[in-house]
Amino acid sequence: MKSLVCMKQVPDTETQIKVNSQGTGIVTEGIKYIINPYDEFSVEEALRLKEKFKQGEVVILTIGPDRCTESIRTALAMGADKGIHINDESLNSADPFVVAQALAAAASQVDYNVIFCGHRAIDDDFAEAGAMLAELLQIPQVTLVTKVEVSDDKTKAIVERDVEGGKETVEVSLPCVLTSQKGLNEPRYASLPGIMKAKKKPIDKKTAADLGITAEARLESREYSMPPERKAGKKLEGMEPPDAAKELVRLLRNEAKVI
Amino acid sequence: MSKVLIYGEIRAGKLKKTAFELASEARRLADGLGGDVAAVVLGPQAEQFAPDLARFGADTVYVVEGPQLDAYNTEYFAQALAQVIREKQPEIVLLSHTMQGKDLAPRTAAKLGIASIADCVSFEIDGGKLVGKRPMYAGKCSAEWVCKGSPQMASARPNVLEAVENPKAGKVEKIAFSPDTGRSTYTTRELSLDTSGKVDLTEAEIIVSGGRGMGGTDYSLLEEMASIFGANAAVGASRAAVDAGWRPHSDQVGQTGKTVCPNLYVACGISGSIQHLAGMGSSKVIVAINKDPEAPIFTKADYGVVGDLFKVVPEMNKELRALLAE
Ligand SMILES: Cc1cc2nc3c(=O)[nH]c(=O)nc-3n(C[C@H](O)[C@H](O)[C@H](O)COP(=O)(O)OP(=O)(O)OC[C@H]3O[C@@H](n4cnc5c(N)ncnc54)[C@H](O)[C@@H]3O)c2cc1C
Numbered sequence: 001m002k003s004l005v006c007m008k009q010v011p012d013t014e015t016q017i018k019v020n021s022q023g024t025g026i027v028t029e030g031i032k033y034i035i036n037p038y039d040e041f042s043v044e045e046a047l048r049l050k051e052k053f054k055q056g057e058v059v060i061l062t063i064g065p066d067r068c069t070e071s072i073r074t075a076l077a078m079g080a081d082k083g084i085h086i087n088d089e090s091l092n093s094a095d096p097f098v099v100a101q102a103l104a105a106a107a108s109q110v111d112y113n114v115i116f117c118g119h120r121a122i123d124d125d126f127a128e129a130g131a132m133l134a135e136l137l138q139i140p141q142v143t144l145v146t147k148v149e150v151s152d153d154k155t156k157a158i159v160e161r162d163v164e165g166g167k168e169t170v171e172v173s174l175p176c177v178l179t180s181q182k183g184l185n186e187p188r189y190a191s192l193p194g195i196m197k198a199k200k201k202p203i204d205k206k207t208a209a210d211l212g213i214t215a216e217a218r219l220e221s222r223e224y225s226m227p228p229e230r231k232a233g234k235k236l237e238g239m240e241p242p243d244a245a246k247e248l249v250r251l252l253r254n255e256a257k258v259i
Numbered sequence: 260m261s262k263v264l265i266y267g268e269i270r271a272g273k274l275k276k277t278a279f280e281l282a283s284e285a286r287r288l289a290d291g292l293g294g295d296v297a298a299v300v301l302g303p304q305a306e307q308f309a310p311d312l313a314r315f316g317a318d319t320v321y322v323v324e325g326p327q328l329d330a331y332n333t334e335y336f337a338q339a340l341a342q343v344i345r346e347k348q349p350e351i352v353l354l355s356h357t358m359q360g361k362d363l364a365p366r367t368a369a370k371l372g373i374a375s376i377a378d379c380v381s382f383e384i385d386g387g388k389l390v391g392k393r394p395m396y397a398g399k400c401s402a403e404w405v406c407k408g409s410p411q412m413a414s415a416r417p418n419v420l421e422a423v424e425n426p427k428a429g430k431v432e433k434i435a436f437s438p439d440t441g442r443s444t445y446t447t448r449e450l451s452l453d454t455s456g457k458v459d460l461t462e463a464e465i466i467v468s469g470g471r472g473m474g475g476t477d478y479s480l481l482e483e484m485a486s487i488f489g490a491n492a493a494v495g496a497s498r499a500a501v502d503a504g505w506r507p508h509s510d511q512v513g514q515t516g517k518t519v520c521p522n523l524y525v526a527c528g529i530s531g532s533i534q535h536l537a538g539m540g541s542s543k544v545i546v547a548i549n550k551d552p553e554a555p556i557f558t559k560a561d562y563g564v565v566g567d568l569f570k571v572v573p574e575m576n577k578e579l580r581a582l583l584a585e
């Protein structure tokens with residue numbers, strides 16, 4: 001069972017994001033980076049599939065600057081077999097279409113039964129690259145996946161996905177793109193032997209030219225800004241619960257006018 | 260020729276409220292640009308919604324039917340939408356960033372060789388071009404985005420844009436769907452909608468959310484409050500509650516859960532971690548009920564009650580029931 005896992009490195013969720021003084025992006029100094037949490041689910045699921053079939057490969061595919069090597073090593077330490085690191089100035093802050101194009105170009109150079117993406121990267125929050133990648137490769141997509149069962153002959157999968165107000169179970173032929181959602185699994189931690197082994201695992205470095213693509217932006221950002229600061233409002237303290245409840249409901253109706 | 264095309268999402272036999280939000284916004288944008296608004300609806304019962312779309316500003320309603328469109332399927336819906344866009348050549352295409360929209364918009368965009376400005380909270384026209392403002396890092400900052408390709412495509416966050424009636428003709432035009440059945444897609448085996456007609460968190464107008472302070476799986480106090488508020492209210496949770504197994508993962512609000520923006524967010528027994536605040540910080544009004552007066556959630560809440568939620572919430576429910584029964 002061969003899985004290709006598209007994995008993005010993103011700022012730690014603890015990060016206090018600040019917009020730079022020109023408003024062209026965020027201040028990156030001092031940011032600690034992590035594997036996009038949804039992509040971590042993907043890595044785990046790919047490892048479980050390989051373990052279940054007792055053979056196969058898990059390949060990590062990342063687009064991003066030098067710092068991404070560290071996340072790739074983390075995934076290799078979890079048990080993935082090798083990494084592909086596309087490191088090209090023209091792609092490092094690309095829009096989802098360009099990202100999908102680069103992922104597709106890299107994917108077409110390797111073998112896979114399934115491609116995993118996260119349903120969303122928690123930095124830019126586009127939630128687009130997975131579906132776009134599937135379309136560019138002309139294979140089906142199943143998004144927001146919480147359970148995956150691959151048939152013994154690896155030609156199809158039964159997949160559970162989140163839909164509004166419930167669940168949908170679908171049958172999909174492989175290869176396909178699955179986008180991971182919370183609930184899929186609990187990702188493992190890298191073990192110490194895993195970390196040692198990861199140091200010797202290969203990471204293939206590539207540029208846009210190696211993939212034969214030129215990045216032609218489809219979207220362009222302007223003007224980053226901070227959200228309006230929320231301030232502490234009225235605090236009802238030291239009141240008996242019935243009085244506090246009465247006052248709160250009154251404020252919501254008469255002052256905030258939301259009920 | 261239509262300037263702005265919106266996708267009218269139908270769910271469980273009903274046109275979603277987000278379609279009205281989109282139609283109104285499209286109307287505003289098209290009036291600014293000097294042009295028409297068209298809506299596209301897909302599926303067997305779609306034509307019946309034309310008058311509703313007209314009421315909110317659609318000049319034309321394209322109806323596409325076909326056996327492949329009887330139930331939602333990504334590939335065929337994307338094909339149909341892309342076909343309408345190719346034939347009608349709108350300058351701007353708008354969808355809603357709903358669960359279906361997130362699945363459909365990027366697939367459609369990729370078919371057209373473009374990308375979509377996902378999850379916008381406001382739009383404007385600048386020099387004839389669409390500018391979409393969208394939160395990023397789960398709302399820790401936002402940025403304005405423009406499209407470089409054509410058509411310009413964007414999706415709007417549900418429950419943010421205002422739906423305003425503005426009646427237009429809503430002339431129905433049927434479009435014959437020519438699907439490419441050679442493309443592989445999934446087939447639905449089972450669709451289980453567990454919550455009878457309840458809104459998804461991302462579309463709820465009121466959210467009552469519980470965290471570790473709930474102390475266990477019993478969320479009946481919060482369920483009760485949500486049901487007093489009615490069909491547009493939903494129950495959410497913090498990650499602590501989800502990871503403890505008290506609530507399904509789909510209830511998680513926050514940076515690695517759902518980003519929500521209801522009119523009212525009631526946080527019960529939630530401390531207000533940076534990840535949780537990221538997901539609900541753009542709610543219009545935030546209420547916090549927490550027994551710790553120092554809980555960080557109070558620094559962001561419009562209204563806070565310092566107290567035991569198990570004492571305060573039942574009293575609130577009594578008050579709300581009396582008030583809303585009036
Ligand atoms: C990578 C990553 C991603 C994360 N993503 C998310 C996310 O998406 N969403 C999210 O929510 N968290 C997320 N977290 C977790 C986050 O850091 C916090 O741990 C979590 O939000 C805490 O949940 P809580 O507020 O329910 O619990 P706590 O922080 O334990 O707070 C419980 C609160 O309940 C109060 N309380 C207790 N009993 C009562 C009572 N009887 N009446 C009134 N008040 C009471 C306490 O005073 C306390 O303030 C993430 C963490 C990481 C590392």
Ligand SMILES: Nc1ncnc2c1ncn2[C@@H]1O[C@H](COP(=O)(O)O)[C@@H](O)[C@H]1O
Binds near residue numbers: 007038064096
């Ligand atoms: N730079 C990248 N490198 C590798 N995978 C990526 C990259 N950007 C996005 N992806 C994949 O696409 C998913 C969705 O990203 P996005 O559309 O940016 O929200 C992520 O969870 C990843 O699986």
